Amino acid sequence: MNIIKKITVRSPATVANLVCGFDVLGMCLNAPYDTMEVHLLDEQKVIIHSTDGYPLPTDPMLNTAGAPLVEMIGELNAGIGFEVMINKNIKPGSGLGSSAASAAGAVVAANHLLGNVFSKPDLVRFAMTGEKVASGVKHADNVAPCIYGGVTLIRSIFPLDIVSIPVPELFVTVVHPQIEVKTADARQILRKEVLLKDAIRQWGNIAGLVAGFMQNDMELIGRSLEDVIIEPVRSILIPAFDEVKNRSKIAGALGGGISGSGPSIFMLSKEEATAKKVETEMQEIYTKIDLPFYTYVTTINNEGVKINP
Numbered sequence: 001m002n003i004i005k006k007i008t009v010r011s012p013a014t015v016a017n018l019v020c021g022f023d024v025l026g027m028c029l030n031a032p033y034d035t036m037e038v039h040l041l042d043e044q045k046v047i048i049h050s051t052d053g054y055p056l057p058t059d060p061m062l063n064t065a066g067a068p069l070v071e072m073i074g075e076l077n078a079g080i081g082f083e084v085m086i087n088k089n090i091k092p093g094s095g096l097g098s099s100a101a102s103a104a105g106a107v108v109a110a111n112h113l114l115g116n117v118f119s120k121p122d123l124v125r126f127a128m129t130g131e132k133v134a135s136g137v138k139h140a141d142n143v144a145p146c147i148y149g150g151v152t153l154i155r156s157i158f159p160l161d162i163v164s165i166p167v168p169e170l171f172v173t174v175v176h177p178q179i180e181v182k183t184a185d186a187r188q189i190l191r192k193e194v195l196l197k198d199a200i201r202q203w204g205n206i207a208g209l210v211a212g213f214m215q216n217d218m219e220l221i222g223r224s225l226e227d228v229i230i231e232p233v234r235s236i237l238i239p240a241f242d243e244v245k246n247r248s249k250i251a252g253a254l255g256g257g258i259s260g261s262g263p264s265i266f267m268l269s270k271e272e273a274t275a276k277k278v279e280t281e282m283q284e285i286y287t288k289i290d291l292p293f294y295t296y297v298t299t300i301n302n303e304g305v306k307i308n309p
Contacts, residue, residue: 004040004112004113005039005040005113006037006038006039006040006113007037007038007109007112007113007307007308008035008036008037008038008109008307008308009035009036009038009105009108009109009112009305009306009307009308010033010034010035010105010305010306010308011033011034011035011036011101011102011104011105011108011146011305012028012029012030012031012032012033012034012101012146012301012304012305012306013028013029013031013032013033013090013096013097013098013101014026014027014028014029014096014097014100014101014141014142014145014146014260015027015029015096015097015172015174015259015260015266016097016139016141016142016259016260016261017141017227017230017257017258017259017260018151018209018225019205019209019225019226019227019231019255019256019257019258020202020205020206020209020224020225020226020227021141021153021206021209022227022229022230023139023141023154024141024153024154024155024206025141025151025152025153025154025206025209025210026097026140026141026142026144026145026146026151026152026154027145027150027151027167027172027300028145028146028148028149028150028151028300028301028302028303028304029096029172029174029296029298029299029300029301030298030299030300030301031296031298032089032090032096032296033089033090033101034086034087034088034089034090034098034101034102034105035087035089036065036084036085036086036087036102036105036106036109037084037085038082038083038084038085038106038109038110038113039082039083039084040080040081040082040110040113040114041080041081041082041083042079042080042081043079043080043081044073044079044080044081045081046060046066046069046070046073046081046082046083046084047060047081047082047083047084048060048063048065048066048084048086049083049084049085049086050085050086050088051085051086051087052086052087052088056086056088056102061133062133063102063130063133064099064100064102064103064130064131064133064134065084065086065102065103065105065106065130066084066106066130067103067129067130067132067133068103068106068107068126068127068128068129068130069081069082069084069106069107069110069126071126071129072107072110072111072118072126076114076117080114082106082110082113084106084109086102086105088101088102091176092180093180093181093182094176094180094263094264095176095181095258095259095260095261095262095263095264096174096176096259096260096264097142097143097146097260099130099131099133099134099135099142100127100130100131100142100143100146101146102130103126103127103128103129103130103131103143104123104127104142104143104146104147104304104305105146105305106127106130107123107126107127107147108123108147108304108305108307109305109307111123112307120147120148120162121160121162123147124140124143124144124147124148124160124162125160127140127143127146127147128140128143128157130143131143135187136187137187138157139154139157140152140154140157140160140162141154142260144162145304146304146305147304147305148162148164148304149164149301149302149303149304150164150165150166150167150300150301150302150304151164151165151167151213151300152164152165153165153210165210165213165214166213166214167213167300168213168216168218169299169300170254170268170269170270170299170300171268171269171270171271171272171274171275171297171298171299172266172267172268172269172275172296172297172298172299172300173248173253173256173266173267173269173275173276173278173279173282173295173296173297174259174264174265174266174267174295174296174298175244175264175265175279175282175283175286175293175294175295176263176264176293176294176295176296177238177239177240177263177264177286177291177292177293178291178292178293178294179238179239179263179291180263181234181237181238181261181262181263182261187261189233189234189237190230190233190234191229191233194229198228198229199229201226201228202227202228202229204224205224205225205226205227205228206224207224208220208223208224209221209224209225211224212224218254218270221254221255221268222254222255225254225255225256225257225268226255227257227258230258231257231258234258234261234262235258235262237262237263238258238262238263238265239263239286239289239291240285240286240289240291241258241265243285244265244281244282244285245257245265245267247281247285248267248278248281248282249267250281251274251277251278251280251281252269252271252274252277252278253267253268253269253274253275253278254267254268254269254270255267255268256268265282272297275297276297279295279297282295283295
């Protein structure tokens with residue numbers, strides 16, 4: 001095992017679904033990100049600390065960073081453990097992969113302390129345990145891009161099959177209205193069955209979006225950022241969603257939609273100037289309705305969780 005005893009990592013926000021790819025597509029962002037410090041212990045236990053006042057569970061089995069580490073050390077059976085200090089800048093319930101950042105950051109840091117004994121698919125498998133703690137369901141559309149970087153396609157969960165998708169340089173504008181939408185609640189309101197015609201349209205959009213990324217076809221990317229199944233249901237939970245989407249596209253955005261389960265909304269743009277115009281539109285809308293918000297103009301993070309020197 002590696003003799004390093006302590007490490008600090010930056011664990012980034014992610015956008016799950018990418019509008020049409022519910023539970024199968026995800027994208028890693030350069031901002032915002034959590035900072036996590038992980039210590040290697042000589043005893044088989046996991047200790048969790050929150051350094052920023054968020055009421056995170058300290059019981060490791062109830063914590064999105066702790067549960068994956070418990071599973072990891074269980075597989076190692078080597079009499080070691082971890083102490084984790086989490087500084088969260090990605091607010092829980094924001095739709096920006098807060099739980100995934102904790103889970104992915106913890107396992108990437110722990111793996112580095114152990115000399116990288118586990119593969120990236122192994123790390124995703126561990127991190128999915130944290131997602132189950134958060135939402136009741138194991139899903140990888142946040143943890144996979146957080147660990148791999150860039151845009152990822154989760155072709156299958158069981159068995160785990162993750163495909164990295166090459167993407168052109170794009171700018172991402174995000175607005176986070178200061179309300180909370182819990183992933184578990186956002187899943188419960190979804191329809192259990194969909195019409196075949198809607199499924200066909202959705203499959204076409206997913207394929208079109210992946211092809212657009214791979215071919216650097218901006219118009220195809222824009223046409224494919226359409227969701228006829230999830231967005232019509234979930235968007236009712238987000239104030240001014242339709243206005244944000246419409247005005248962002250008028251300002252020049254390629255398109256976008258709900259980030260994860262919301263309430264954050266993301267938009268993709270070809271140029272930084274356009275992304276900043278979109279940010280101005282978002283700010284005006286939420287200022288007008290007197291709803292506090294945060295905005296970010298960022299880019300796609302092709303590295304994922306970053307180990308600090």
